[in-house]
Structure formats: structure tokens, C-alpha cells
């Protein structure tokens with residue numbers, strides 16, 4: 267299916283077929299090109315390929331057919347012109363930053379972002395003369411007033427982790443556009459199944475393919491999607507020179523993962539909604555955070571912007587003191603028999619995490635409290651198991667807590 271045909275097909279068809287390249291053998295399943303370099307038929311052809319590295323294959327740091335298939339499929343799913351795949355989500359974010367910004371520039375970012383992204387923006391970029399201001403994602407006035415004469419990028423993660431705060435992509439995009447800042451959205455949680463930020467005004471979408479795109483917790487990967495001009499003229503030369511390239515093997519795994527992306531995300535979202543509703547009525551639970559619940563503060567935005575609530579929900583347990591809250595949360599986690607106690611997400615198997623002592627354990631207690639991450643908070647990344655079994659799994663610890 268060539269890329270000009272994308273407009274004619276629906277998402278589920280593209281997820282299976284967009285970007286497929288067939289070799290001379292006409293294999294049905296996408297081929298895994300485990301090769302670091304490619305041969306030329308003559309010295310003259312080699313010279314030509316090297317002179318024009320975008321056309322044809324020379325070396326897998328530059329391009330590889332299996333990686334190309336993954337890139338073209340994800341570009342089709344996000345509705346973007348071009349995609350570059352990277353070794354991890356973080357290398358995708360780093361590549362965007364390195365290509366869009368230079369010393370003296372400033373970026374504005376939502377404050378509840380992935381921990382390593384926060385670390386990159388707040389501790390690493392300042393060494394290179396790039397500064398950042400962090401704002402509450404849903405506070406449009408805060409985005410506006412954070413703008414400086416040198417602001418060149420807006421960065422947004424929605425929904426946020428672990429409290430699932432939803433921000434209005436279109437509204438923030440308009441503010442970014444008013445100062446010609448490149449608007450980057452991390453679409454890891456929703457995936458293009460639930461939300462396509464490029465259609466809502468984002469310039470670039472970044473992914474940790476490690477999460478839902480693989481979907482089965484097997485490999486690391488990342489990607490960025492945007493205009494041909496930004497992706498091919500700016501990011502591609504950077505990635506092929508500096509080498510944060512996605513491996514062919516991981517690209518092949520991700521291609522297989524994307525075939526089932528639609529049905530996985532829909533089912534994981536409906537499982538998550540069922541669990542969120544049940545947890546909301548449990549006496550030991552203080553609050554449930556899930557964009558699909560009517561009680562969610564940004565429910566209206568989520569309904570407009572996302573096709574469903576997604577796989578991630580969190581809930582806070584009651585407790586008279588932080589110590590008691592933590593004890594209650596740890597009891598729920600320790601009494602599960604189905605959920606995996608691991609900090610990863612986006613897997614077909616449900617994972618359960620205590621953010622305050624793991625993913626958000628390195629930040630100060632005050633910063634954690636300001637971010638709303640209490641000792642009683644549990645994050646669930648809901649998988650494909652039976653929703654009733656998952657509920658029972660959580661009830662063991664919850665009933666003991668109440």
C-alpha cells in the first residue's frame with residue numbers, strides 16, 4: 267500500500283497494511299532485514315547511493331527496510347507526512363529537541379511529564395544553554411504567560427501520568443502557533459487509536475513505542491512523526507549521523523504489535539473503565555482518576571479529544587496519615603495475584619505501581635505533594651485480562667484496608 271493511498275483507508279486497515287514493502291520473494295509477513303549494510307551492484311552505484319543517502323539503502327544506521335516499514339505505518343496512523351524511528355522514546359524526544367532548538371532557546375512544557383523527559387529538560391538541556399519553564403497542563407493562561415521572546419517549543423503530555431490530567435491540545439496549539447513555537451505532543455498514553463494530535467494542531471508527535479505500540483512489553487523503541495520538512499530535512503540527518511537508530515529486530519516486533527493496536531487499546535480502555543467505575547464505589551477508595559469517568563475534572567475535554575479513556579487509571583486510598591495510606595496501598599499491591607508489580611505500562615498484562623515510592627520516588631516529598639501524588643496512590647496500567655478477575659484481584663487488599 268503506497269502512502270498516497272492512506273486517505274482512502276480507515277485506521278484498522280492502515281494498522282495492518284500501511285508501509286508494507288515486499289522483497290523479490292513476495293513474502294506475506296513483513297521481512298526482518300537483519301543486516302548492518304547493503305551491497306551495491308557496482309562501484310558507480312555505491313558512489314551514487316552515498317551521494318544521495320535518502321534514496322536506497324547503504325547502512326542500517328541510516329535506513330533499513332524493516333525500520334522504513336514501521337516508520338511509514340506509524341506516519342499513516344498518526345496522519346503525518348513522515349516518521350523517524352529511534353531506539354527508545356527518550357531518544358525520539360532528544361532528537362526533536364536537538365533539531366528544533368539551539369543554545370539561547372527556551373521551551374515551555376507541561377509539568378506532569380515522564381520522569382526522564384523532566385530530567386532532560388531541567389538538568390541536561392541547561393548545560394547546552396536551553397532553558398525550560400514548566401506549567402500546569404490545563405492552565406492556558408500559564409502557557410501564555412510562560413512565553414519568552416526566545417520560546418521556540420511547546421511540549422505537552424496528555425493524559426498525564428499517573429493522575430490522568432487531560433489538557434486541551436487544540437487550545438494549547440493555538441497559543442504555540444501565535445509565537446511560532448514548535449508544538450510537540452507525547453502521544454504515548456493514547457496512541458493514534460484514541461487521539462491524533464497532528465489533526466488537533468500539533469506539529470510533532472513523539473512516541474515511546476516501548477509501551478502500547480509493542481503492547482506486549484518486549485522491546486524498546488521510539489518514534490517521531492511530523493511534516494516531511496521537519497522530519498526528513500532536520501531530524502533524519504541528525505539521527506543518521508548521531509545514531510539513536512531503531513534496530514531492525516525491534517522494528518519488526520513493533521510492526522507485529524501495531525497489527526493489534528486498535529483492538530488492544532479499545533479493549534484495555536473498556537476494561538479500565540469498568541474497573542474505574544467499580545473502584546469509585548469502594549469504601550476504602552478516596553478518589554479514582556480516569557478520563558472516562560464523569561467525575562474526572564476534564565471529562566468534557568477528554569470526551570471531545572479522545573475516543574476512550576485509555577488503559578491507565580490511578581486511585582487513591584484513604585488513610586489517616588501518609589504512613590497509613592502507604593500501608594494500605596502496599597497491601598493492595600502485595601495481595602494481588604494477577605497484576606504484575608512493575609513500573610512499565612502499555613502491556614497486554616495489567617501492571618500495578620506505587621508511584622510515590624517508585625516512578626516518582628526520587629522527587630522531594632513536597633514536590634510530590636504539589637503534584638498530587640500521595641502515599642495512597644496506586645497506578646494501574648490495565649491489560650487484556652478479564653475485568654472481573656482484575657477487580658477481584660484488587661478487592662483482596664481493598665477489603666482488608668476498609
Ligand SMILES: *Cc1c(COP(=O)(O)O)cnc(C)c1O
Nearest residue numbers: 354355356380452454474476487
Ligand atoms: C516511557 C515513556 C517515555 C520514554 O520512553 P522510553 O521508550 O522508555 O525511552 C516517554 N514518555 C512517556 C509518556 C512514557 O511513558
